[in-house]
């Protein structure tokens with residue numbers, strides 16, 4: 001059994017919170033350069049120029065990429081042959097979040113859902129655990145902005161609605177969302193499982209790097225098909241029209257009950273801040 005000290009987790013998480021909010025990931029930047037080159041409309045090109053200027057300014061100045069520095073969302077792959085010493089891993093991740101958001105001068109967005117009283121340290125973080133083989137701990141972090149999260153939906157389709165029904169729901173959702181989730185967006189789709197598991201699948205799909213299709217060739221084909229259809233909507237960057245309404249589509253699919261077809265659509269904005277660390 002391998003041992004990881006809780007303090008290592010606190011440090012790594014605190015660093016991730018700050019750097020993810022400051023530096024747009026390379027996979028996202030690369031895709032934006034490609035999309036900008038393909039755009040013909042001056043407005044769309046100008047939005048991509050501003051997005052680039054924003055990521056350069058954030059990196060140079062140390063200011064966050066967006067004023068909404070998000071709820072801290074983590075997906076943790078916990079090896080079955082590793083144990084954490086000194087603190088419970090959930091407490092360590094929350095402590096790292098607290099420290100990162102404080103030391104990085106990042107806005108604290110977590111609040112009581114009814115009183116709206118701010119918890120003042122951006123905790124509790126949203127943490128999902130997976131137990132995996134091995135002796136490593138892999139932590140995926142996402143700073144999830146409220147604007148794009150608010151445009152996300154879960155629904156239970158009838159099984160007979162199939163792929164046609166899934167496509168219709170996703171396209172309608174992105175169309176209704178319009179400029180609200182700060183497009184271009186990345187659309188994470190969870191198909192199958194149960195009501196709550198489909199939402200988790202959608203969230204997990206957003207942790208996959210931009211430009212990395214599903215390892216299942218048939219699902220990869222569906223991702224490409226949906227991306228093409230979504231970009232025909234013409235909403236464009238920041239809703240000003242153009243070829244890039246979405247810059248990536250990810251699908252995660254699992255078996256479900258014979259009577260159900262759960263579907264979740266989790267939208268990520270252009271400030272697609274994600275990072276990962278392995279300990």
Ligand code: SF4
Pocket residue numbers: 066067068069070144145146147148180181182269270271
């Ligand atoms: S949706 Fe994204 S880009 Fe828009 S305000 Fe929220 S975090 Fe910022």
